[in-house]
Amino acid sequence: MAIEKLDYCWSYLTENYAKKAQTVADCDRVNEAFVVLKRNDFLDYYKEWYFEAFRERFANTVIPCFWQKLPQSTLPRDLSAIIHHSDFSLQSANDACSKLFEAVAYLNDEFNDSAKNVFVESLFEFLDNESLTSFQSRLRSLLKALILSNIHLHFNDYVLLTYCCGFCLFRHLRAQEKHSSAGNRMIDDDDEADSEAESNADAKCILCDGWIEGQISEEVYFAEDGEKELCKCQRTMNLFIEMNSQLKELDLLEVVNEDAVASVTHSFIEKKIREKCQGNFDVLCIKSLEDWVRVTIVGWLEIVYDKENKQMTKNSEERLIHFMYETYAQIRTDQMFDIIVEYPESEPALEDLKECLQKCHGFRQKVIKSLKDSFEIRLLHPGVATNDILTAYIQAIKSLRVLDPSGVILQLVCDPVKKYLKSRDDTVRCIITALTDENSELIPELVKGAPQSVEDGTCQSDDEYMADNWQNWQPDPVDAANVAFSSKSIRSSDIVSILVNIYESKDLFVEEYQRLLAQKFLSNFDCNVDHERRNLELLTLRFGESDLHACEVMLQDMTSSKRLDNRINSGEIEAHHFKKFPIKCLVLSEQFWPEKFGLQSNDEASKIKLPSDVEEAIDTYTKAFETIKPSRTLFWTPFLGSVELELEFKDRKLSFTVTPIHACIIYQFQEKKSWLISELSQSISVPTQVLRRKISYWQNRGILKEVKSDKFILVEDIGQTDDAENQADKMNVEEEYCAYDEDSFDGDIQPGSSRDVGEDKFRIYWSFIENMLTNLNSLPLERIHTMLQMFALQGTNSNELSVQSLRQFLDSKVRDQKLIFSGGLYRLPS
């Protein structure tokens, strides 16, 4: 009897557990059945059976059904593109989201049916040793296990898409809210992208293309035919929120969305940063970005995770902020080269990056590496002009000082640049030119620079420096250990000093400056001496007076020559009775001018024979000089100078300013209309190849013409030439030409490169080396160097002769077969 009753109750309970609609009568019957089970101690069995039945039902029916609701085909095909552009207006994206909503709702319903029905509830009323909630959580774990063990690959795509969509909706709705609360006024905060679009007048939602409720006037609403679809955004958002709470209910929330939330937040943060700082360095944005993350991203997280879960959002907030800083630093690091180039406009970007570097560990190394690499790729190769490298170097110095006031990054990054610049021939010249050019940006640097001489970087030791500034002392950054200890100066010294220190010796600069000055003076006799004097004074503050002494004398020569000219040409000196044309002279103190006056060659025309008038003028000038300055005389350098000429033709007059050689050539054509180049060469004692070069100046002006090879004639009448252009010029009575404009000295004034001068210096040592090798037969390089230093180089600056340059010199001698090099030893050929 009892068994039959038990059997009946068991059957009733096991067969009907899944039925939904329970009337009160049903509940009573269930309760009765459980009473019978309890009496027979069958409750535990029923519980286990129920658990098993739940498993079977979900594994075989519910979960397959759940997956069926999420078919792969509903997913938009170009999923990644949609997520990337956050373009969710597409129907397919919406469909996919609603599929997921449905599926989750289905799962939730099924679970509630199975885990919260009257059977289970009644069961646990009778059970004492276990509570309902713990049983339910067992069921949840089971569900989780079942879902995860059987997860479909595209499920993650569904989740990702939905969360992306959810985020966009959130941002969109928030902007809309702000917009409607602010009226039609434009909103100028971070969500400008959204609010801008929102302000278009047709009151249509940009996300779902539906009409926004409350914002459309009734006229519009009723004007057109058909049903107006209203904006679905809020509804979708509600569904999204509901789905999250359902997932939470099922204890599936974090399992399902963890990856998706992370990738959505990260990708949107990155996108936001890129939007903000792509090619735009002149706005501080790290703070506004941080606010954006705190408000928008974290606001969304609060919706996803529910507000109660404060700890969860708090943790992710800190993580996201850090992520934001790192992403920002990464993006800026990649743009570092452009930031440097655009300094000082890019200063805000540098300030931002500086803050990031303080927060993100390890980014200093990245910045250094990336900059070094981009310098290597974009700057340090033969295709870039030295000037540009220098400019970039200066920019780098300025901007990296903002980034890292300790100067360690600067030093690490700029070391290769410095080394590279050192290897270029024209660096010195470029620096000096930049320093002396009136319009150069270095001039203010030169002016403002503390009168601290270039080489005294070591003079003021760190200790002394610290004694004055101990309150501002900061420890070195950790990576300072990588920096050579001795060269602390680059970190603190000013830009001009850094530039000059590229060579670690100021001699080269002084020499180059002297040469440059000489060339300037000799190519442009009326150059602005006052300006040069100012430059010289500024440079003297840095290089010291003794090194620039010669330049001072050069300047002095310029001014005193002017005075002398005025005095001699004023007629007060009796000896100067020459009146045909004014003769002026630049009287130089030879010892203080660079070798060959800084010109490359002056041998070729040194014997030039000047016209007799000029010779006479020169003689009287010399005599006048001798009377003014007793016991002194002048030695002229006839091929240097400038001559103003006027050529009188039958029909026109032309004026030129040319070099003496040009003048002599054209002078010869007065007597004879045609010259063979060899005759001309004899007549004025200039070698033919030089002559040919100089004649081309007159040829270009249409004054001389080569009729046969080596035979030149004067073009007396313009009509003689067929040149139509010259015909047109016929009417121009007076024309001004300046030979210096086009071919000043015909290339004679080329930078006498410092290397050549170096070789000249070695020539002095050559006799030493020869004697050394005659006596000692054969010697290795180091030995020669030491011996030279011992004997020949005493007193002189030994910087001048490095082993490296000696080797170059000796190798050049080997090439000339003056030396033999074998087995590491140099010896003289027998």
Next chain:
Amino acid sequence: MKVKIKSWRGVAVWKWIANDDNCGICRNGFDGCCPDCKMPGDECPLVWGQCSHCFHIHCIMKWLNSQNVHQLCPMCRQEWKFKE
């Protein structure tokens, strides 16, 4: 064609007319200046003795001032007298 020279500007170096290149006292060139001077030429002139030796004026004055008894030319040890 006629060439008219409107003006001629030349370049020349100046030198002392002396029978030596260097000052016997400071060993610097005559065309340079003595160690105490900055500017050559007018500011650091040469003087000749009757013995026909010549020196930077500053050099020989220094030398003469350091001699207590006899003022001798440092080159030839004759009595130093300025050439008129």
